[in-house]
Amino acid sequence: MYQKIGLKMATSYSPNFNLPKRVKNRIKFIIIHYTGMKKESAAIKRLKDPKSKVSSHYLIKRNGEIINLVPDLFEAWHAGVSSWKHFKSLNKNSIGIEITNPGHQHGYKRFSKQQIFSLQKLLYILVKKYKIKKKYILGHSDISPGRKKDPGEKFPWEILAKNELSFWHNLDQKKIKKFRKKNLSNRIDENLFLKNLYKIGYSDVKKLKSHKNTKHLTLAFQRRFRQSLVNGKIDKECLLISKNLI
DSSP, rough: GGGGGGGEEEEEOOOESSSSSOOOOOOOEEEEEEEOOHHHHHHHHHHTTTOOOOOEEEETTSSEEEEOOOTTEEEEOOOOOEEEEEEGGGOOOOOOEEOOOHHHHHHHHOOOOOHHHHHHHHHHHHHHTTTTTTGGEEEHHSSSTTTTTTTTTOOOOOHHHTTHHHHHHHSSSSHHHHGGGGGOHHHHHHHHHHHHHHHHHHGGGGGGGSSSHHHHHHHHHHHHOTOOOOSSBBBBHHHHHHHHOO
């Protein structure tokens, strides 16, 4: 199937996965990550090192080449402590895709055109094969807000959504920008924003006990749906986007 659509893929298996084999219908999610390391070769080595205790099913190199590290039906170690809607520990129900990028700690870059081209081809195959809903194609920061930032605000979620490979709001971004940095009217609006996030799928909302946790959740939302300003502050623009998404 991969060859039919011109997808370059190499196989280089990692020993970091769980037995037994999963049944096909258990796979519900695709989780997208960045490697977060300076060198691509070091990232590949780490994903295959038994001592690292991390892996993913696929890695997309800077030149767009894809490496299959763990077969789909085995549980790779990419999501860690995670949740979305009623699902917990998403390794059990997901396929993980790492994309080479130094990440926020090492000079975060835009993803290359070759990477996004290959990613879309790979997603098309996986979505069709496992009947994955577009709302279940997520970033690591969506399922682990507070712990993770990847794939980050430079990842083109809107482009994926236009190709039915993710979800995005349908608001006119020029029109809603006038609500940016405008404070919410009251605490009720802030609570409504958080309730909307819970409806979208951010299941950590119910555990919120501090301003710090609220900020982490807001940052994750902004990295995904309001990428041009990621400041952790809930404003009227964020509220409008959250309403539209549900």
